[in-house]
Amino acid sequence: MTINSFVKTQGLGNEYIVLDENNITFPLTEKAIQTICNVNFGIGSDGILVKTHSKKADIGLKIFNPDGSEAEKSGNGLRIFCKYVFDYKILCKKQFTVETKGGIVNATIQETHNNRASIVTVDMGKAIFSSPLIPTLFECQEVQDQNIQIEDKNFQVNCVSLGNPHCVILKENLDVDEIKKYGPLIENYSKFPNRINVQFAKIIDRKNVEILIWERGAGFTLASGSSSCAVASVLRKKGLIDHLVTIHMLGGYLTIEISEEFNIRMTGEVKQICDGTFHEELINSFV
Ligand SMILES: N[C@@H](CCC[C@H](N)C(=O)O)C(=O)O
Numbered sequence: 001m002t003i004n005s006f007v008k009t010q011g012l013g014n015e016y017i018v019l020d021e022n023n024i025t026f027p028l029t030e031k032a033i034q035t036i037c038n039v040n041f042g043i044g045s046d047g048i049l050v051k052t053h054s055k056k057a058d059i060g061l062k063i064f065n066p067d068g069s070e071a072e073k074s075g076n077g078l079r080i081f082c083k084y085v086f087d088y089k090i091l092c093k094k095q096f097t098v099e100t101k102g103g104i105v106n107a108t109i110q111e112t113h114n115n116r117a118s119i120v121t122v123d124m125g126k127a128i129f130s131s132p133l134i135p136t137l138f139e140c141q142e143v144q145d146q147n148i149q150i151e152d153k154n155f156q157v158n159c160v161s162l163g164n165p166h167c168v169i170l171k172e173n174l175d176v177d178e179i180k181k182y183g184p185l186i187e188n189y190s191k192f193p194n195r196i197n198v199q200f201a202k203i204i205d206r207k208n209v210e211i212l213i214w215e216r217g218a219g220f221t222l223a224s225g226s227s228s229c230a231v232a233s234v235l236r237k238k239g240l241i242d243h244l245v246t247i248h249m250l251g252g253y254l255t256i257e258i259s260e261e262f263n264i265r266m267t268g269e270v271k272q273i274c275d276g277t278f279h280e281e282l283i284n285s286f287v
Helices: 028-037 075-087 176-188 225-237 280-284
Strands: 005-011 013-019 048-052 057-063 093-100 105-114 118-124 146-150 151-159 165-170 195-207 209-215 219-221 242-249 250-256 262-279
Touching: 005 075, 013 075, 048 075, 057 075, 057 195, 075 093, 075 105, 075 118, 075 225, 118 225, 151 225, 151 262, 165 225, 176 195, 176 209, 176 219, 176 280, 195 225, 195 280, 219 225, 225 242, 225 250, 225 262
Parallel strands: 013 048, 057 093, 165 195, 209 242
Antiparallel strands: 005 013, 005 262, 048 057, 093 105, 105 118, 118 262, 146 151, 151 165, 195 209, 209 219, 242 250, 250 262
16 A cells, blocks of 8 residues: 555445555544545545554554544444455454454454455454443443433433443334434433444344444444444343344344353455545645
């Protein structure tokens, strides 16, 4: 990769721009991230992934939301980053560890279908249900079926952390307009000090769940890996699904495996969209 070059890749319609911290000449400020992720003034993306050095793992990853905030974890982001690391021969092996702000994960490149897609598995770590660790300000030890009032509506929320915080709401019917209206209000609800990712989930059967997502710092997205893991963890804890489940989203599906100890393994597709170089005129609009 050359100076100021980028790769853009999507996982089920959740798209990320991948950068190497050694190759960028400009400071990655909040304004730079917001501009690059903007589809009208920049490249357009659901976030930015930055390759960094790690002393504890094979490689390091920083994850930024399009509003400029830093996320601890991202499921699609991790699969996308692992494909990049493998395809661009940054690490010449199919199994490696990645350090994120939300912990170290193990990743495996399963298949690379000749110029079609890659299938990547990531061990996302252990689902954490302890309220203060998520963090939430609910006084109970674990946040299960807690009622919250948002304007005219009452929601029963279940919270979990996969390194990043999630709020899962079970629904009988999924409504895109509803999550677009209430998602940002739940994201910023007073009991979520670090804000939160929001999922509406509809159980199809014990092996299939359909979800809609409102992402912290990004908004409505077509898919989210950590959200899929969050929904699977919460529903498994309630005994409503099997240990192996397919999470269906608007952009595609992910397979999630939940161990007895709530270690979560996620497998799904990723496809590169393009690569390129930031134009001077774009860089000058945020430096
Ligand atoms: N799209 C991601 C989640 C990205 C981070 C999230 N918005 C946060 O702030 O925690 C995924 O696939 O997990």
